[in-house]
Amino acid sequence: MRAQFTISVTSTSLSQSLNRIFGAFSRRRINIQGIHTTFNELEEMYNTDILIVEDASVVNKLAAHLRKQIDVLDVSHEWQEGANNEEIVQYKVPKRNFDKGSKAEKLVKQYQAKVLSVDNETAIIEKSGVRSENEAFLSALGPLGVFEFTKMRHNIG
Amino acid sequence: MIPSAYKEMTLSGQRRIISKEKITGSESLVRCLLQEGVDTIFGYPGGAIMPVYDSLYHFEDEINHILTRHEQGAVHAAQGYARVSGKVGVCMATSGPGATNLITGIADAQIDSTPLVCITGQVSAHLLGTDAFQETDVIAISTAVTKWNIQVTTAKDIPAAIAKAFYIARSGRPGPVVVDVTKNAQVELASFEYQKCLEVKSYTPDPVIDIDQIDNAAEAIKNAKRPLIIFGHGVIISGAKDEFQTFVEKSGIPAACTIMGLSGLNTDHPLHMGMLGMHGNYGPNVLTNECDVLIAIGMRFDDRVTGDTKRYATQAKVIHLEIDASEIDKIIKADFPVLGDCRTSLKLLTERVNAGNYDAWINQFEHCRKIEYDKVIAKEISPDSEVLSMAEVVNKISELSNGEAVLVTDVGQHQMIAQRYYNFKNWRSNITSGGLGTMGFCLPAAMGAKVACPERQVIAVMGDGGFQMTLQEMGTLFQSQINIKILILNNEFLGMVRQWQQLFFDKRYASTTMINPDFQTIAKGYGVSAQKIEKRENLEQAIKTFLNDTNSSLLEVMVGKEDNVFPMIPSGASLSEIKLEP
Ligand SMILES: Cc1ncc(C[n+]2csc(CCOP(=O)(O)OP(=O)(O)O)c2C)c(N)n1
Numbered sequence: 181m182r183a184q185f186t187i188s189v190t191s192t193s194l195s196q197s198l199n200r201i202f203g204a205f206s207r208r209r210i211n212i213q214g215i216h217t218t219f220n221e222l223e224e225m226y227n228t229d230i231l232i233v234e235d236a237s238v239v240n241k242l243a244a245h246l247r248k249q250i251d252v253l254d255v256s257h258e259w260q261e262g263a264n265n266e267e268i269v270q271y272k273v274p275k276r277n278f279d280k281g282s283k284a285e286k287l288v289k290q291y292q293a294k295v296l297s298v299d300n301e302t303a304i305i306e307k308s309g310v311r312s313e314n315e316a317f318l319s320a321l322g323p324l325g326v327f328e329f330t331k332m333r334h335n336i337g
Numbered sequence: 338m339i340p341s342a343y344k345e346m347t348l349s350g351q352r353r354i355i356s357k358e359k360i361t362g363s364e365s366l367v368r369c370l371l372q373e374g375v376d377t378i379f380g381y382p383g384g385a386i387m388p389v390y391d392s393l394y395h396f397e398d399e400i401n402h403i404l405t406r407h408e409q410g411a412v413h414a415a416q417g418y419a420r421v422s423g424k425v426g427v428c429m430a431t432s433g434p435g436a437t438n439l440i441t442g443i444a445d446a447q448i449d450s451t452p453l454v455c456i457t458g459q460v461s462a463h464l465l466g467t468d469a470f471q472e473t474d475v476i477a478i479s480t481a482v483t484k485w486n487i488q489v490t491t492a493k494d495i496p497a498a499i500a501k502a503f504y505i506a507r508s509g510r511p512g513p514v515v516v517d518v519t520k521n522a523q524v525e526l527a528s529f530e531y532q533k534c535l536e537v538k539s540y541t542p543d544p545v546i547d548i549d550q551i552d553n554a555a556e557a558i559k560n561a562k563r564p565l566i567i568f569g570h571g572v573i574i575s576g577a578k579d580e581f582q583t584f585v586e587k588s589g590i591p592a593a594c595t596i597m598g599l600s601g602l603n604t605d606h607p608l609h610m611g612m613l614g615m616h617g618n619y620g621p622n623v624l625t626n627e628c629d630v631l632i633a634i635g636m637r638f639d640d641r642v643t644g645d646t647k648r649y650a651t652q653a654k655v656i657h658l659e660i661d662a663s664e665i666d667k668i669i670k671a672d673f674p675v676l677g678d679c680r681t682s683l684k685l686l687t688e689r690v691n692a693g694n695y696d697a698w699i700n701q702f703e704h705c706r707k708i709e710y711d712k713v714i715a716k717e718i719s720p721d722s723e724v725l726s727m728a729e730v731v732n733k734i735s736e737l738s739n740g741e742a743v744l745v746t747d748v749g750q751h752q753m754i755a756q757r758y759y760n761f762k763n764w765r766s767n768i769t770s771g772g773l774g775t776m777g778f779c780l781p782a783a784m785g786a787k788v789a790c791p792e793r794q795v796i797a798v799m800g801d802g803g804f805q806m807t808l809q810e811m812g813t814l815f816q817s818q819i820n821i822k823i824l825i826l827n828n829e830f831l832g833m834v835r836q837w838q839q840l841f842f843d844k845r846y847a848s849t850t851m852i853n854p855d856f857q858t859i860a861k862g863y864g865v866s867a868q869k870i871e872k873r874e875n876l877e878q879a880i881k882t883f884l885n886d887t888n889s890s891l892l893e894v895m896v897g898k899e900d901n902v903f904p905m906i907p908s909g910a911s912l913s914e915i916k917l918e919p
Binding site for chain 2: 191192196199200203207240241244245247248250251252253
């Protein structure tokens with residue numbers, strides 16, 4: 181059964197291992213939904229979290245393949261469920277629809293999102309929550325205009 | 338010998354070579370190769386690797402550089418060298434087209450687990466990413482087909498990169514490594530210090546064997562009534578010649594091999610039941626689906642071996658001895674995995690198994706062998722038709738070379754026939770492109786094999802198609818005085834593809850007919866003596882002349898144009914659906 185997984189890859193060198201890591205996904209035609217990398221200066225290691233939706237059996241084989249790459253120290257994968265499914269989504273929206281008292285402003289309150297920044301043209305809105313909540317917010321926001329949005333997993337690092 | 342400018346130091350038991358003076362990166366590279374025991378390099382020069390060639394010039398007595406006619410020839414030669422000797426094969430090319438010409442061979446080495454270090458020149462570091470002349474991102478291009486790769490941009494980093502490259506290429510499950518060296522790194526000066534690499538933090542090449550896994554596997558074998566061993570290239574790579582034979586003989590279990598496992602056990606060993614796979618033997622294929630315990634050793638359940646995996650050995654408990662953890666459960670679920678070098682695990686397993694009585698089970702193989710003999714083999718080695726068959730030629734070559742040669746094959750019908758009919762008597766004697774199926778592999782690989790083992794006879798078996806993919810390497814044979822035997826089984830077709838067109842595309846022979854040049858004339862132009870025969874009565878004498886020639890020689894044999902290779906498991910079918918005739 182397909183489910184959402186986070187694959188965490190610890191590698192000694194990012195530039196050398198990135199191509200190999202992503203190659204393992206692309207040759208299996210696995211769509212990457214989110215990536216986040218952190219550098220651990222003390223240990224001089226990189227940790228890359230990669231979010232995918234796949235069958236557990238495919239994920240096991242993928243992890244075994246990643247594990248054998250020379251610059252990869254460790255690979256773990258966890259099934260994203262409940263709290264672990266938290267994500268942060270940022271939306272870039274047209275400023276004109278987000279004036280005080282507008283429908284958009286009400287949506288922001290209703291969905292417990294927040295306005296991060298505003299310039300002449302655009303506003304950036306951020307919302308965290310489980311996937312289904314974020315999807316509901318996007319559906320509500322969509323008709324008011326969304327230029328683009330980016331997703332990150334919550335509690336990474 | 339280390340020149341006086343260098344001193345040898347021992348640091349906690351490890352040998353370290355240190356130079357007093359600074360030397361160029363290219364000299365450093367050559368000195369690293371010497372430290373790794375390299376005596377032969379196959380390569381082709383060009384702008385971005387010229388400093389290294391200049392350094393090689395000063396080391397001509399210590400390193401034999403064999404100039405091939407194409408970089409693909411260099412990499413396949415390095416593969417042949419590595420496969421027959423078990424050592425790391427080394428090849429070298431310039432940047433851009435030189436490097437990209439290596440890629441097919443690198444991919445071939447990756448899938449067939451062949452240890453290679455491929456050194457490529459690269460444009461100077463300050464030009465990287467500028468689309469400079471002959472710049473290609475060889476690191477990106479080769480990533481998917483290498484075990485590891487690295488770009489070196491300063492002279493001081495060369496020794497550590499080369500040391501790591503050799504360690505990674507040869508350890509664990511071997512594979513190809515690319516070291517891309519920018520030109521500035523080749524010409525800069527740096528002090529030289531070489532220390533062999535003995536470990537890499539993020540890499541466990543030789544997993545510690547879990548005794549529980551051995552015990553579980555041994556228990557499964559003890560309870561088996563119809564066990565079958567299937568072995569692959571891993572047995573050869575691990576050097577488990579004696580360990581494997583002892584296991585087979587002590588347990589009395591029948592064994593069958595993949596193409597890559599051929600010559601891991603003598604073909605005529607009483608417990609060798611033949612070859613698995615699409616064109617393998619009837620018995621081992623069908624009886625895979627009847628055994629109760631399947632003991633897979635150093636093999637990876639390639640689709641050519643399993644056919645339809647949903648109908649593959651579903652009745653059997655599977656034991657899988659394998660060094661690469663990612664192979665376990667990849668295709669076929671192992672009930673009893675044994676992770677580790679099979680040379681060690683076989684020893685441990687042998688201690689725990691006793692001889693079983695499998696006579697009735699072995700009789701089933703004999704019965705199948707007879708069926709295959711009557712329906713296929715007899716007709717192939719003694720055909721009624723006037724036209725020669727591939728099988729009778731290979732059979733005769735096997736007899737006249739006493740099964741002792743290194744047999745190097747290309748890809749196609751002749752490959753399958755050669756592997757089916759050559760009676761291997763020596764270990765490490767079958768060199769073929771198994772996983773990638775690379776036409777053009779044979780001639781240069783045979784060349785490399787001969788350079789590695791000059792005392793052995795090397796016979797290269799090719800089709801008229803594959804020969805023409807790398808025939809320019811006869812120039813290398815000529816220049817470097819390498820003596821190999823080139824057998825062309827000429828059916829004037831791209832035979833294997835034609836066979837599929839006949840069987841699965843209603844005989845529409847789209848672009849598989851070959852109108853060939855005069856191979857004898859071409860060979861003679863390269864100083865290779867040549868004969869061509871069409872008649873059975875000339876076969877034996879022609880083969881004797883061919884094999885006894887003290888220089889390279891070529892024998893072209895005209896064979897049945899539309900002969901097919903059988904048995905055959907149609908693609909995607911179950912092993913039980915193997916066909917003995919169309
Ligand atoms: C580089 C490459 N191109 C294409 C193929 C596909 N292919 C597999 S077998 C074959 C025919 C080989 O013909 P030939 O060398 O004459 O040998 P035969 O099958 O006739 O013995 C072809 C084209 C291949 N394996 N490798």
